Amino acid sequence: MFNVKISLFARTRDLEHNIDSLHDKIIEMTMVFKEAVDIYLQEKRSEKYRQTSKKIKIIEHDSDTLRREIESKLYEQNLIPDLRGNILELVENLDRVINLFDEVAHKFYIERPEIPEEYHNKLKELVNQVTDCAENMAIASRAFFRDLVTLRDYSKKVYLLEHQSDKTAAKLRNEVFDSDLDLAHKMQINNFIEEVADIADLAEDCIDSLLIFAIKREI
């Protein structure tokens, strides 16, 4: 009986650690992604970019493993029966955000888009807003497990950053289509801008469902 209790405590602690680690991975991903875009804009597909891209792949792979572990532990140990479905959805959403970061970084590597220097600052600004948005989403999501007031505070930040990123993306797109670049080139850059901005949209969707889960979580 005593052993059963000890192992139950250990398993709960393990799961808590897994959930925290998944959030850590998002924060790590935002930083590495920012770094990757900076490197790409300076050096294009250099060896350094390849290394950073590899780091992103590893983070993505680790978070997949964490997601699977969390999902199976929640069901195997029959934990939090009333919120289990919500937590599974949340974990899936977090994983989707990480996957999108990975996809965009990989696309830079494969397509090697030519981005003229006059757009670098705006693109960096967009990347900063998007990564900040994802980072705040991760903090809000972590707070969902412990402190609902903090969750609301960071949710507000996510909404604000998503809105700003939308505006920056629109401005950048306008500038690109007003330029003398050929259409194919414009379309390719536009595609990248959309993909980057999508990360913030996904983070916002994540927060929308999170806030609904929070209503259910209140006692």
Next chain:
Amino acid sequence: MLEYLFFLSSGLFLGWSLGANDASNIFGTAVGTKMLRFTTAAIIASIFLVLGAVLSGQNTAETLNALGEVNTLPAAFTVSLSSALAVLMMLKSGISVSISQAIVGGIIGWNVYNHKPTDTETLMNICATWIFCPIISGVIAVGIYMCVKKLLHYSKIHILWQDMAVRVGMILTTALGGFALGANNMANVVGVFIDSNVLSPLKLGNFYTLNSTQVLFFLGAVAACIGVFTYSQKAIKTVGKNVLSFSPTVAWIVILSQSLVLILFSSENLENFLISMNLPPLPAVPVSSTQAVIGAIVGIGLVKGGKGIKWSLILRVVSGWVATPVIAFILSFISLFFMENVFKQTIFIP
């Protein structure tokens, strides 16, 4: 002895009804919110129900005896059977009812049939508890709810640890609830058989001897345990799931409040203590665990703004509280007539 056991069968039937009906109040919310498995909860509740009945079930029997001392075995059989049938009828219609009310209706039926005046003071006392029990339960539930809410807000405990704490709390409260139900409600089941009891004391090894009344309460408790395992799941669906869609934490608060109220109304020590402090005493009266649960659910529901409460269902349950004693009264009155005139049994010794 055989005759006694035959007549006691209706008491055991009532015991079965108690288990089938009231188990849902002890752990219905825990099972309904999937925090405890039915079997786990049923085993824990049953063990403590037997302990509560045997160790302190007799306190509330005195109040019932004061209401009407059913003094022949056939009469006790009839009163018990009528109450059990009234409960079963309500259970069949999916309404969780109160055994206390059924037995009071049955005893009054016996009084009226025998032209014996009912002790109005005791009756008023019992009726008052029917009103105060859900109110006190509601107040306790709201108090605990506010404290838990504040605690969770300031402590920022991880949701996983909250889940574990609630599970442990539910196990402990199921045990407490089982004990409280045995202590408070077992007099409803076998109280009317105390006067005519012919059971022998039972020696449990060299340590403990159950006196004949305790053996009687033990038998009632065993019957209740059978009721818990065989029929309580239907009533659980009513109380556990339908009245208010609540979180496991609230579910735990509901069963804790219910158990505390039952303990409050079972303890002679507490009654004496309140009297010694010049406070209004809480008499040792068999109260309804169903009322306590509904009181707690409504209390918390109101604090949360009253939106989640399904008032139509509450109304159905409350109408059951009125119908149960009336049905038990009518059944008891008619059955006593048959018992006396058709089966030629003595139903009253003046």
